[in-house]
Amino acid sequence: MSTVHLNTSDAAELAEMLTxxxxxxxxxxxxxxxxxxxxxxxxxxxxxxxxxxxxxxAFLLTGEGAAHLFGGEEQ
Known part of the structure; x- marks a missing residue:
């Protein structure tokens, strides 16, 4: 599997679209x-x-949204 590097702002924008x-x-x-x-x-x-x-x-891109994945409240 090859490695892909994303600019932080691109990753955030992609995560926003996924959300x-x-x-x-x-x-x-x-x-x-x-x-x-x-x-x-x-x-x-x-x-x-x-x-x-x-x-x-989206979580893999930003680390945000864990509450949806794992239950509980967002930190």
């Missing part, structure tokens, strides 16, 4: 679940899984 998408998914889960299922052809990949993946990627 935005995760918040959007959480805001309208019923409509978006049907759309995702149709798009993926019923693979079993859900909006909950996608939301968790987006949160994990």
């Amino acid at each position: 935005f998408l995760g918040d959007w998914l959480a805001n309208d889960p019923h409509t978006l679940s049907a759309s995702l299922e149709k798009f993926l052809g019923g693979t079993g990949y859900t909006t909950d899984t996608l939301h968790n993946d987006l949160a994990r990627f």
Whole structure:
């Protein structure tokens, strides 16, 4: 696996976009679940899984958002 180096501001901007998408998914889960299922052809990949993946990627970029991943309150 190759190493990728991101500028701190680029990593923060990417994390913001991932968080935005995760918040959007959480805001309208019923409509978006049907759309995702149709798009993926019923693979079993859900909006909950996608939301968790987006949160994990954002956390890996910034170290923020641990409450969503691990439960509890944000530090």
